[in-house]
Amino acid sequence: NAGVMQNPRHLVRRRGQEARLRCSPMKGHSHVYWYRQLPEEGLKFMVYLQKENIIDESGMPKERFSAEFPKEGPSILRIQQVVRGDSAAYFCASSLGTGQTEAFFGQGTRLTVV
Amino acid sequence: QKEVEQDPGPLSVPEGAIVSLNCTYSNSAFQYFMWYRQYSRKGPELLMYTYSSGNKEDGRFTAQVDKSSKYISLFIRDSQPSDSATYLCATSSSGSARQLTFGSGTQLTVLP
Numbered sequence: 001n002a003g004v005m006q007n008p009r010h011l012v013r014r015r016g017q018e019a020r021l022r023c024s025p026m027k028g029h030s031h032v033y034w035y036r037q038l039p040e041e042g043l044k045f046m047v048y049l050q051k052e053n054i055i056d057e058s059g060m061p062k063e064r065f066s067a068e069f070p071k072e073g074p075s076i077l078r079i080q081q082v083v084r085g086d087s088a089a090y091f092c093a094s095s096l097g098t099g100q101t102e103a104f105f106g107q108g109t110r111l112t113v114v
Numbered sequence: 115q116k117e118v119e120q121d122p123g124p125l126s127v128p129e130g131a132i133v134s135l136n137c138t139y140s141n142s143a144f145q146y147f148m149w150y151r152q153y154s155r156k157g158p159e160l161l162m163y164t165y166s167s168g169n170k171e172d173g174r175f176t177a178q179v180d181k182s183s184k185y186i187s188l189f190i191r192d193s194q195p196s197d198s199a200t201y202l203c204a205t206s207s208s209g210s211a212r213q214l215t216f217g218s219g220t221q222l223t224v225l226p
Contacts, residue, residue, distance in 0.1 A: 004157070033212060042118070042202060042216035043158070056212055091157055103214070105150075105157035 002027065004094050004106035005074075012112045013082045021077040021109045025094030032075045033103060034067060037089040049075060082113045117141050120203055120217030129226050133190040137203035137217045140184065144205040144215070147179050149188045152200045152219065161201075162188065193224045 005024040013019050035043040045059040049069035069075040089110050093103040120137045150158035162177040164170045170177045178187040200219040
């Protein structure tokens with residue numbers, strides 16, 4: 001049973017480009033969470049999605065960031081017009097249900113903006 | 115003030131030592147408390163979770179929550195070099211994995 005799969009593991013983008021981060025949840029999991037980890041800081045919640053729905057995006061920056069979890073395929077975190085401050089590790093987690101505290105994290109995508 | 119405060123360390127101990135990792139939190143609404151272990155360049159791995167106050171033991175690991183003082187601890191007995199990692203405490207006000215609030219992590223090194 002594969003765990004949460006994220007790709008790419010490392011992503012380098014120039015300022016102004018777009019970054020697309022992908023997350024495939026664990027088999028059978030329909031709840032996906034995106035977290036960002038800045039250097040020397042803890043993980044910060046960004047967004048919570050279920051299939052085809054954004055449930056809670058209170059942690060998402062108001063501009064340039066968007067997320068989706070389509071009926072088919074992985075969840076996508078999209079960052080438009082990246083800036084140096086977007087450089088961070090982005091982690092995706094999934095859980096079986098909404099009442100499940102146990103979330104399983106992927107290996108993360110390390111985004112570097114040059 | 116951060117909602118969850120955690121001493122970043124680094125903490126270095128000899129193999130076999132008892133390790134104590136701690137966090138404090140400020141939000142009384144937090145009911146669920148977790149400890150994650152994160153190896154370098156890897157994702158966080160859930161180690162322990164507890165609900166409300168009390169102790170929970172799993173092998174060499176014991177998680178302790180004191181809601182009256184808003185203090186959570188993780189004890190590692192007979193520490194091993196393979197325990198070397200960053201340990202993150204996390205809290206939640208609901209029973210859901212949504213909006214976990216993490217501490218900044220404590221970097222632990224267990225020396226052989």
